[in-house]
Amino acid sequence: MLPLELNGLSFAVGDTRIIRGITARIEAGPRTVILGPNGAGKSVLMRLCHGLLAPTDGRITWHGARNGDVRRHQAMVFQRPVMLRRSALANVMYGLVLAGKSRRESELRAMDVLEVVGLAPHASRPARVLSGGEQQRLALARAWALGPEVLFLDEPTANLDPSATQDIEHIINAIHASGTKIIMTTHNLGQARRLGDEILFLSNGRLMERTPIDRFFREPASPEAAAFIKGELPWQ
Amino acid sequence: MNSLGEAFGAAWRLLVGFDAELAQVVGLSLQVSITAVMLATLIGLPLGAVIAVERFCGRQTLIVLLNALMGLPPVVVGLLVYLLLSRAGPLGSLGILFTPQAMIIAQTVLIAPIIAALSRQTIEDAWREYEEQLRSLGAHRLTAGMTLIWDTRFSLLTIILAGFGRAVAEVGAVMIVGGNIDGVTRVMTTAIALETSKGDLPLALGLGIVLITLVVVLNGLVAVIREAALRRYG
Numbered sequence: 001m002l003p004l005e006l007n008g009l010s011f012a013v014g015d016t017r018i019i020r021g022i023t024a025r026i027e028a029g030p031r032t033v034i035l036g037p038n039g040a041g042k043s044v045l046m047r048l049c050h051g052l053l054a055p056t057d058g059r060i061t062w063h064g065a066r067n068g069d070v071r072r073h074q075a076m077v078f079q080r081p082v083m084l085r086r087s088a089l090a091n092v093m094y095g096l097v098l099a100g101k102s103r104r105e106s107e108l109r110a111m112d113v114l115e116v117v118g119l120a121p122h123a124s125r126p127a128r129v130l131s132g133g134e135q136q137r138l139a140l141a142r143a144w145a146l147g148p149e150v151l152f153l154d155e156p157t158a159n160l161d162p163s164a165t166q167d168i169e170h171i172i173n174a175i176h177a178s179g180t181k182i183i184m185t186t187h188n189l190g191q192a193r194r195l196g197d198e199i200l201f202l203s204n205g206r207l208m209e210r211t212p213i214d215r216f217f218r219e220p221a222s223p224e225a226a227a228f229i230k231g232e233l234p235w236q
Numbered sequence: 237m238n239s240l241g242e243a244f245g246a247a248w249r250l251l252v253g254f255d256a257e258l259a260q261v262v263g264l265s266l267q268v269s270i271t272a273v274m275l276a277t278l279i280g281l282p283l284g285a286v287i288a289v290e291r292f293c294g295r296q297t298l299i300v301l302l303n304a305l306m307g308l309p310p311v312v313v314g315l316l317v318y319l320l321l322s323r324a325g326p327l328g329s330l331g332i333l334f335t336p337q338a339m340i341i342a343q344t345v346l347i348a349p350i351i352a353a354l355s356r357q358t359i360e361d362a363w364r365e366y367e368e369q370l371r372s373l374g375a376h377r378l379t380a381g382m383t384l385i386w387d388t389r390f391s392l393l394t395i396i397l398a399g400f401g402r403a404v405a406e407v408g409a410v411m412i413v414g415g416n417i418d419g420v421t422r423v424m425t426t427a428i429a430l431e432t433s434k435g436d437l438p439l440a441l442g443l444g445i446v447l448i449t450l451v452v453v454l455n456g457l458v459a460v461i462r463e464a465a466l467r468r469y470g
Binding site for chain 1: 365366368369370371372373374375379383386387468469470
């Protein structure tokens with residue numbers, strides 16, 4: 001259903017303008033990283049794209065959408081994923097059953113995905129008693145199982161230790177390799193460098209620049225991005 | 237002091253001897269209040285879920301009203317149901333005044349708002365936490381509502397048991413619409429009221445002990461279930 005086109009996209013709550021007139025076209029293929037400081041509007045932009053929020057102004061168009069139901073072809077993993085009070089397996093099956101798959105089919109698919117993310121031994125354990133890293137892997141499995149064309153990831157490793165972060169990044173790359181378009185936010189430059197192909201740099205609700213990953217770190221086009229890189233990596 | 241001791245002794249003998257009259261009264265109490273709680277749950281739980289998840293005009297007013305109805309005095313409920321069911325009332329033709337059915341209706345009216353108001357609060361808190369995730373997974377409101385009820389099932393169970401506690405311990409409503417007829421509509425609370433005024437303290441005390449034990453056991457049960465659920469499901 002890509003490309004995704006944002007046209008003069010704005011979002012405000014009362015008088016507070018959170019997203020200010022963003023125009024961009026996001027193509028299939030490269031892993032897109034939305035980078036920016038806290039409060040830049042990264043999460044809100046992602047929620048707008050995913051359809052969880054309605055823009056106050058501007059348009060979001062999925063150009064390649066074959067039918068009206070664009071929601072079915074995208075999934076999202078939240079910074080703090082909500083686990084349902086049921087088993088890990090049942091959590092993955094939940095979305096599949098909602099998407100109209102039979103229980104049998106859902107269970108097979110869910111087990112496959114749990115296997116890939118290394119949670120098959122925990123399939124029957126209640127999701128809420130899993131560790132933070134395991135829950136985030138489960139959230140990825142739940143989203144991936146739906147076979148989305150586009151996967152939104154909102155700070156997927158924000159609260160995890162380095163080893164759990166590495167697990168998550170491996171899985172994200174595997175999802176990318178399987179042909180799903182990755183769009184993720186992060187404020188971690190190292191992660192942006194490891195996982196990104198292109199950077200959309202946001203500051204104060206505005207899209208400051210859009211640059212391929214290697215050029216972004218070498219010669220950022222906007223002073224805001226240069227300051228952000230300098231602030232995050234002061235030793236460079 | 238002496239008569240209190242004697243009364244306790246007599247009450248204990250009634251309980252241990254499984255006195256027929258006492259058993260009959262306890263049985264009817266349980267039957268009326270359990271039925272009322274089931275009906276009130278069937279009405280209150282979906283109502284609470286809808287108010288929690290839907291946004292509509294007058295919602296805030298409805299919530300305030302529902303919360304206020306939690307404090308409904310049982311005698312007033314009894315009076316209203318009495319007026320409805322009395323011969324001249326709109327439902328008088330049913331002829332169920334002074335029967336257990338009338339008592340079930342009164343207790344249902346009394347506790348349905350409690351179950352609705354408390355489950356609305358519980359489900360709405362869960363909705364705040366779950367909303368984006370469920371919408372992202374493609375759940376529409378009805379599915380989301382069912383998921384929320386299932387995920388908060390242990391909290392909801394506590395609410396239902398609280399409703400039962402209120403129903404079984406209430407005097408005013410069942411007294412007015414049931415009439416406290418011996419062997420027909422006499423329940424624990426109305427029997428206690430009557431036997432106390434008659435001076436038959438052993439029976440009143442025996443019933444009181446049963447009632448208190450029931451409430452304590454129920455609360456223990458709630459605590460055990462919640463504890464187990466927390467350990468099991470987090």
